[in-house]
Amino acid sequence: MRRWLSVACAAFVALPLGAGIAQAEEPVEQQDRVGVKVSEALAGQSSPEDFLARASRNDMSAQAVGNNTIAGRLWNDFNNDGYRGDSESGLSTRVVLLGEVNGVPTETETYSQGNGAYAFYNLPAGMYQVWVDVKPVSTWLIPTRISVGGDRQRDSDMVGPVALSMPVHFVDDGPAQRGVDGGFITSEYYYGYSVKNSASAWCLDQESPQGFPTTTVGVHHCNNGINQVWDVKWDFTEHLGIVRFENFSSDYCLDQEYPNGLQTPRVGAYPCNGGTNQNWVLHHNELYGEPALSINQRSGYCLDQEAPRGTPTTVLGAYLCNGGQNQKWYLND
Template sequence: MRRWKALLAASLLLLPGTAVVTAASPAQALDNGVGRTPPMGWNSWNTFYCNINEALIRGMADAMVTSGMRDAGYEYVVVDDCWMASTRDANGNLQGDPTRFPSGMKALGDYIHSKGLKFGIYQAPLDQTCAQYFDSYPGATGSQGHEAQDARQFAAWGVDYLKYDWCSPLGTINEQVTTFAKMRDALAATGRPILYSINSNSLHSKTGPQRDWGDVANIWRTTEDIQLVWNTDQINGYPMGIQNIINVNVPLAAYAEPGGFNDPDMMEVGRGTLTDTEQRSHFAMWAIMAAPLIAGNDIRNMSAATQTILKNPRLIAINQDTLGRQGVQVAGDANQRVLAKRLSNGDVAVALFNQSSATRTVSTTAAAIGKSGASSYTLIDAWSGATTTTGGAISASVPAHGTVVYRVSGGVTGEPQAPPSATLVSVSSGRCLDVPNSNTTNGTQLIIWDCTGAANQNWVVAGQTLQALGKCLDAPTGAVPGARVTIWDCHGGTNQQWTFQADGTVRGNASGLCLDVDNNQTANGTATLLWTCTGAANQRWTRR
């Protein structure tokens, strides 16, 4: 598996997180035997926030069984923030809120286990939990300074899953690695297999995590908290809609493997607002991205449509495949993405995702997804179960915001062919061409910034276009020296076509002008623009 990750990283040239690597020592690497496939379950936060109690959680455990969710593979019942008393007991131990959880947390865990389910709980690594930090909820303190004691308490309660949530805008990556590793080691010392879920939210924000957290945790959040919207950059400046999160999570495929998976947050399926097509895409994309399938709806009163989505056996099988691959993007632009996920039996799952606002045909080929050696291939539609055959073309008419998923069998299976990509490093400053704050609004002016390897610095070379976050590097029509360089929806115009020249400059095909760092400045945030080609250092770029 490590060889697969190295090969995939090489094929993508540079993925988000590879520029800032802080590794725990090999002796401390995570190897707890759990999370060999992405975890499946339910979490209380999306629907109930702090409005939780013992009766509610027990009712959800009951509903997991009666609804068929447990039998479909959902096993964890995770009690999120606000379960705890406002103080520790006389011995410094955590305790449940006596009003909300009068029977105590061990009794709750025993009840969940009696239903054939597993018990998950929430805590934070600093001095307070997120509800305290952001919402002034009078909950218990975090685990800072109590890691070993709290881990023993969780094990004694029968906890099977710990969500450990950083709740401060402060903290360097080294500090977070050290802090999260303390609880990792404390959990290991208990001897109880506990799935470890972390959220380093002050470090990823809009662009994905700055490292592969697979040596520290079983799953790690890749974006800020998901919101019940399709596509937005307007909530506190963070891209937390479904489409935005997909943009960030897709380029992180090389991090995923059995025991460690990217976590784009809990699902919003069944919570209203999103259309049925958008909910189906949400679930399908989480499935093919090998994301944890953690429901966030009220499962006691799910509609038939919600149950059809959440319990789809073909998509669950793709998500839970033991090979543990995350789908790799083999084609895409502002309007569509094609992801391919190699499966353990030699099949390949393919998602044809229409990001646009109108129905369109989304296509790929057997060769692009890694299939060869057969005159025909069998396609099973993951939504309908219908079977068709193809000589190599894989195509579907996909509704706006929709996703068609096929399971492709036949022939010989190799690796999906990811399009080449690179960061563009300014020779004059050593800083990277950057989409500021991952803002995908048309017309966003590009800048230089310290190289992080994140998705907003990862440029896919597609023909003569350069694409980041599903948008194209764009120059205004009729550009003159000094014109801004921006991102824009890809449309195939010559003002979005670029040529890499032998001297390291990047020339706009329409204007004949070069990509230039304004006035030869080198500071973070310096604008990029078009200027007469001179071959100076502030116009030369290194591809990494």
């Protein structure tokens, strides 16, 4: 199973037809993927504690008028394959459910049992993310490989190194149930993710000819280069489900370009500045191939590999959401 970052908006727009068709991968030297120390990666991220500071403890319990459930299993992924084997032990630790109910930040918490099982019940309509606080166990426990194995009961749904799930939405008070599981490995290093397009299986790529990074971001055949590796950094300062994609090679952020404040369809990589045009909103629904919306927070437009007449090009843009496969992405590590 792959973790999808997909788009399901109702509007449609014709895509530009002038972009060149890619014939080969970007001409850069192939490099081994390079990790960063977990402590350094966490130091550069907004923390779920920032959200908890705005949420009143037990606030969710006070509003618990629904019949929805989020439940799952946490485990020690000893062989680092992203799949919960029968011999792999459960992980007992603090599990926090972050929520937004009627625009109000809420939180509640529990502890997973010895077999790693946990559950949150009686949830009303709203958006939620599961945070697994592994610090009481080990500062070096980070999520294993994401969404592999094809079994939703046995693969991992956590994005590292913060160990946060994709957003889960309940549109009404239920009853409905969602599963959020998490495998964990012991590692001093975090390696980020490639971001692949659903239509082409090509990778999001900060173009770096001869090893020199540019501000251009394209979509190229995957080559394991560090310029195709992205850190998914959650932002908890306003709402749930907001991320920045930061390139491992340059430390630049994926950015819908707004020269002089004027919106364009261009998407590049620029120094991270906290602007909303560098924020991307995700919406997770595992019932349909685990889709999530990936929409620029400032424009409301979707990340798009331009594909005139269905033929993929190397050009990346931000366009009105149309539900096309070229606007769907998934994380792969």
